[in-house]
Amino acid sequence: MHAIATRGLTKVYKNLTKGNKRSLDELSIHIREGEVFGFLGHNGAGKTTTIKILCGLVRQSAGEASLFGIDVRDPASRAKLGYLPEQPYFYEYLTPRETIEFYGRLRGRTPQQRAEDWERLSLLLDLRDIAEQRIKGFSKGMRQRIGFAVALVGDPPLLILDEPMSGLDPVGRRSIRQLILRCRDEGKTLFFSSHVLGDVEQICDRVSILSRGKLVREGRIGQLLGEEPHGVEVVATGLNEVSRAPIAAAAREHRTHEGQDVFVFDEAAAAQEAARAILDSGAALESVTPLKQSLEEFFMKEHGATAAGAGA
Amino acid sequence: MRIWIVALNTFRESVRDKVLYVLLLFALTAVLGSKAIGWISIGQDIKIVKDFTLASMSVFGALIAIFVGTSLLYKEIDKRTLYTILSQPMRRWEFVLGKYLGLGLLLGLVVLVMALVSGLYLLVLGGKPDAAYFLAALLIYWKLLLVTSFAVLLSSMASPILGAIVVFALYVFGHATGVFLDLPAQFDGTFSKTLLEGLYYAFPNLGNFDIRAEAANGVPINPSYVLFALAYGTLYSAAVLIAAVWAFENKDV
Known part of the structure; x- marks a missing residue:
């Protein structure tokens, strides 16, 4: 069973004065249980709208969405869900302990379970020192910790x-x-949107890229970025003009940086040949590194292509 | 059960809000200050104190119902506290009813405190706070619950300022719906008469909850009238709350 499934999910925000805005356009995604899924897209791409539909905050205009097979319009679908909004806000007059207690009650936890929740979460999120202080006046970081603790009340999968x-x-x-x-190591399913692509690359199994409400790419990160390196970088020091010229001519790219020559080759064989030439010339070979496309480069490329497509 | 959790939390919020104490202080000052008006009317001071304290309960209670009630749901949406609540496995109507009941509890406490303080004050002055006096306080409370239901309905659709204006207008009109029926003979058979009669039945008749004069003058109160007023308030509030739930049910937050 899929932890999250959407089919043809569409959201049109109706506005009498500004006209209708299609925020999400026939989105279909499937996230397996135990998977860590990154949801990428520029501001206004439809990420938050999707998340709000999944969490029961916004009603879809068309299409279907379900959590563990239960339609998101049914509150029972949220029994296994923990949600952390972009900027979590809580009742300012409550303390962190009262906040965890409140959400535990809403989730139908017994007094014993609520006490266990507090023990576990206050330790995990380091909330004990601020347990009895009112949330009013807390920093962004502290609120985020409380938000994470609230999302983990009841240990949702x-x-x-x-x-x-x-x-x-x-x-x-x-x-x-x-x-x-x-949470990933505990086997939870994680679905998160982020602008910090480095983090997404490190954490996620799969990602999808959303642009103008449409899904433009989806897949495993390795697949999307290409398993094969997209070049080999060779770094040398002490090269003379005569030796440098033929190597630079064979390279795709050549630059000097802090007294070092940096060459980038398309093929590994060409890089090996260059390395040999560097050693033969008596210069020092500093490194030979296969280059991989970063998620950020991939994302920018996809975003650029979509924007150009929309503009054409 | 979840309704009760939300209600208790709403009550706790109000109790921790200093504005409530300021309003309560004003109300109690008005209760105790009623003696000053009693002095003006020679020999009528107990009657005036009863009348004035009941009027204070009604006005200050309505102010709390209107100003707290019209921001009840709006504030949750505006401050985004709703995000983590509605993403719990709870139904929206549970949340709306919980908020309503929370404010209802608060108003109950406010009316109770004012009625007890007023009762003690009447005893000190040599008067007798009889059953009619407390029945009048009960009907005032029921009226406040009806006003709160309108405030909750408006808070799911409009800003607190707009909501407060509309509910305040309803409160004023609600006390004067009799004028819609009390028309001169030349209106007979006209469209205006039909329209005004329609408005009479559509608007909540808050005058139904007003037995202040009877309570102040010691006129016996018919229990069946009290039951009628309680039933009227309950049914009207229920209808308005159904509309509030309906308005909130499909709202994107």
């Missing part, structure tokens, strides 16, 4: 996280990333 690292400092980002990895 599916987590939907909307931009979980947005607006956090490096320490906060690192701690959220570790939490996500921990």
Whole structure:
């Protein structure tokens, strides 16, 4: 069974003065249980709308969406769901302990289970020192920790996280990333949107890219970026003019950086030949590195192609 | 069960809100200040105090119902606290009813405190807070519950300011619906008369909850009238709450 499934999911926001806006256009995705799925797209691509439909906050205009086989319009579909909004807001007059207690009650947890939830989550999210302080006045990072704790109340097998690292400092980002990895290791299904592509690349099994409400690419990260390296970088120091010229002529790209010559070759064989020539000339061969496309490069390329397609 | 959790949380929010205490302080000041008006009317001070304290309950209760009620759902949407609540396995109507009941609990507490303080004050002044006085307070509370249901309906559709204006207008008109029926003879058979009669039945008749004069003057109150007013308020509130749930059910937040 799929943890998340959508078919032809469409959302049109109706506005009498500004006209209708199609925010999501026939989105079909399937996320298997235990999978870590990254949801990418520029601002306004439809990521948050999709997440809001899945979490029961927005009603779709057409199409279907389900969590563990239960239609998202049925509240029972959210029994196995933990949700962290992009900017989590909680009742400011409550303390973190009262907040966890409140959500535990809403999820129908028994007093014993609620006490266990607090023990587990306060330790995991480091909430004990602020347990009795009111949330009013808490920093973004502290609120994000509480948001994560709320999402984990009842230990749900599916987590939907909307931009979980947005607006956090490096320490906060690192701690959220570790939490996500921990949930992944526990076998939870994770579906999250993020602008921090480096994190997505490190954490996710599969990603999909959304542009203007449409799904433009979907697949395993390795597949999308290409399993094969898209070039080989050769770095040398101490090359003289005579030796440098033929190597640079054979390379796809040549630049000098802090006294080093950096050559990029399309083929591994050409790189090997260049390395041999460098050694024969008496210069030092610093490194030979296969180059892989980053998710960021891939994303920018896809985004550029879609924007150009839409503009044509 | 979830309705109760939301209701208790709404009640807790109001209790932790300092504005409530300011309003309650004003209300109690008005109750205790009623003696000053009693002095003006020689020999009528107990009657005036009863009348004035009941009027204070009605006005200050309505202010709380209108100003807290019209921001009840709107604030949750605006501050996005709703995101993590509606993503729980709960139904939207449970949330709307929970918010309504939370404010209902608060108003119950406010009316109870004011009725008890007023009752004690009447005893101190040598008067007797009889059953009629407390029945009048009960009907005021029922009226406030009806006003709250309108406030909740508006809070799912409009900003608190607009909502407060509309509910306040309803509150004022609701006390004067009699004028729609009390028309001169030249209106007989006209469209205007039909329209105004229609408005009379459509608008909540808040005058049905007003037995202040009887309570102040010691006139016996017919229990069946009280039951009628309670039933009228319950049915009207239920109808308005159904509309509020319907408006909120498919709202994108």
